[in-house]
Amino acid sequence: MLEKLDLTKKMDKAEYKKKMEKLEPKLGKLQRECREQKIPVMIAFEGYGASGKGVQIGELIKALDPRGFEVYAVKNETEEEKMYPFMWRFWTKLPANGRIAIYDSSWYRRVLADRFDKKVRKGELGDTYRSICSFEEQLTSSGMVMIKIFLAIDKKEQKKRFDKLLASEETAWRVSRDDLKRHKNFEKYEKLHEEMLTRTDTDYAPWNIVEAVDRRFATAKVFAIVVRILEEKLKEAKRQKKAAKEAKKQPDFCLPNERLKESILGKTDLGLSYTKEEYKKKLGRLQKKMEKLHGELYRRRIPVVLGFEGWDAGGKGGAIKRLTERMDPRGYVVHPTASPNDIERAHHYLWRFWTDMPKAGHVTIFDRTWYGRVMVERIEGFCTKQEWQRAYKEMNDMEKDLTDSGAVVLKFWMQIDKDEQARRFKARQENPEKQWKITDEDWRNREKWDQYEEAVDEMLIRTSTPNAPWIVVEGNDKYYARIKVLETVVKAIEERLKKA
Numbered sequence: 001m002l003e004k005l006d007l008t009k010k011m012d013k014a015e016y017k018k019k020m021e022k023l024e025p026k027l028g029k030l031q032r033e034c035r036e037q038k039i040p041v042m043i044a045f046e047g048y049g050a051s052g053k054g055v056q057i058g059e060l061i062k063a064l065d066p067r068g069f070e071v072y073a074v075k076n077e078t079e080e081e082k083m084y085p086f087m088w089r090f091w092t093k094l095p096a097n098g099r100i101a102i103y104d105s106s107w108y109r110r111v112l113a114d115r116f117d118k119k120v121r122k123g124e125l126g127d128t129y130r131s132i133c134s135f136e137e138q139l140t141s142s143g144m145v146m147i148k149i150f151l152a153i154d155k156k157e158q159k160k161r162f163d164k165l166l167a168s169e170e171t172a173w174r175v176s177r178d179d180l181k182r183h184k185n186f187e188k189y190e191k192l193h194e195e196m197l198t199r200t201d202t203d204y205a206p207w208n209i210v211e212a213v214d215r216r217f218a219t220a221k222v223f224a225i226v227v228r229i230l231e232e233k234l235k236e237a238k239r240q241k242k243a244a245k246e247a248k249k250q251p252d253f254c255l256p257n258e259r260l261k262e263s264i265l266g267k268t269d270l271g272l273s274y275t276k277e278e279y280k281k282k283l284g285r286l287q288k289k290m291e292k293l294h295g296e297l298y299r300r301r302i303p304v305v306l307g308f309e310g311w312d313a314g315g316k317g318g319a320i321k322r323l324t325e326r327m328d329p330r331g332y333v334v335h336p337t338a339s340p341n342d343i344e345r346a347h348h349y350l351w352r353f354w355t356d357m358p359k360a361g362h363v364t365i366f367d368r369t370w371y372g373r374v375m376v377e378r379i380e381g382f383c384t385k386q387e388w389q390r391a392y393k394e395m396n397d398m399e400k401d402l403t404d405s406g407a408v409v410l411k412f413w414m415q416i417d418k419d420e421q422a423r424r425f426k427a428r429q430e431n432p433e434k435q436w437k438i439t440d441e442d443w444r445n446r447e448k449w450d451q452y453e454e455a456v457d458e459m460l461i462r463t464s465t466p467n468a469p470w471i472v473v474e475g476n477d478k479y480y481a482r483i484k485v486l487e488t489v490v491k492a493i494e495e496r497l498k499k500a
Contacts, residue, residue: 023063028064035068040144040145046105047149049179060226063223084357085401086128097143111132136202137205147208149210155187264460270476272477294331303359305408310473331362336368337367392463410488410489412473413456
């Protein structure tokens with residue numbers, strides 16, 4: 001691919017000026033339209049050392065309103081960033097709707113510089129490419145405009161530019177030893193670029209290659225690429241909005257696969273129980289184990305992600321409280337997930353969960369999770385059928401990113417029957433100290449019990465994986481439910497520590 005490029009392409013000053021007089025105001029106008037239409041934009045610049053990424057970004061932002069963009073210079077991971085999955089630092093830097101994020105180098109550093117420096121093991125490469133493609137597909141599917149630009153120069157031009165930078169004390173710092181090492185092995189590094197371009201050039205996020213030996217030619221081509229893509233995406237967004245108005249968001253409860261008609265929840269034995277004495281004995285023993293294991297998790301830098309879903313009054317809070325009672329509060333956090341606020345709605349729906357993921361050695365517990373997408377949002381029509389159907393793969397991919405980075409991921413569904421729920425609702429209403437736990441919406445949701453049960457069954461089947469399983473907890477007896485949660489967490493951590 002790269003060896004076929006004509007790097008002799010040039011543009012004289014007069015032609016450059018003529019083109020830019022049209023392209024610069026057009027880009028500014030498109031930025032305003034993206035803001036009005038609430039379309040987020042990501043522009044990633046990749047290329048060889050000294051290919052001009054900084055120069056091209058500098059030219060590009062001259063045409064933009066500085067209040068509407070942010071530039072990220074992606075360098076080596078910090079010690080903090082190393083404690084998260086490698087895509088975490090990019091999920092947390094997503095632009096909100098209507099804003100532009102520009103990346104000087106990007107998530108591709110992992111398969112380029114880091115791979116060249118042998119910071120990525122050979123066995124990790126496939127998962128790394130999977131994570132990158134999943135990241136881009138998820139974002140573009142949700143309306144993100146992703147523009148990937150690769151600046152190409154040859155070895156001779158790179159040496160010329162390095163020599164010029166090194167000749168001045170004011171610019172010599174811009175050429176690192178790693179830059180010179182990669183230049184010396186230019187052909188080897190070129191093969192890594194070739195592989196990257198081939199494996200990640202997709203319909204949803206294609207590469208745009210720019211011949212960058214001549215600065216004016218490169219700048220004009222970069223502007224033309226960005227303008228063209230933004231114009232296309234704005235037209236597409238308008239078509240989609242028009243289509244969305246004509247087609248109402250209708251929740252769909254038909255399960256497309258015959259095997260899903262068999263209810264997982266219907267098989268649950270809700271008669272399982274413990275006496276108070278059995279409960280206390282088991283609880284004390286398990287909490288002591290959990291206290292010790294929590295310390296080991298921190299010492300060995302293993303993160304844990306626990307997600308709790310279930311029927312209203314299903315016992316999530318009680319299970320979480322018993323799980324954490326003997327844990328060091330400095331090493332865990334519980335996130336109660338409510339309806340997204342305005343800032344969260346302005347991002348991809350998984351963004352708020354990525355920002356709350358634990359770093360190595362810590363435990364994060366979600367009281368309700370990202371699975372709201374395929375339950376309440378699906379049933380109440382808060383998202384389209386296409387969006388919730390796509391979400392199963394998106395959530396599986398996110399959890400694989402977590403487990404690939406060494407995290408323990410467990411998801412609990414707290415199962416009770418309808419009669420037990422009604423009994424607990426009434427008990428809460430009659431207890432002044434617990435009345436805050438019950439709302440009119442809780443009662444209304446009971447009317448959609450069958451719809452929720454169908455959605456939950458599909459969710460359990462489509463998103464329970466060996467590395468991030470769903471555990472259905474028989475919850476009519478609170479004692480039994482709390483013990484099962486503790487036993488499951490303890491066992492999973494013990495098994496993970498054996499592999500550490």
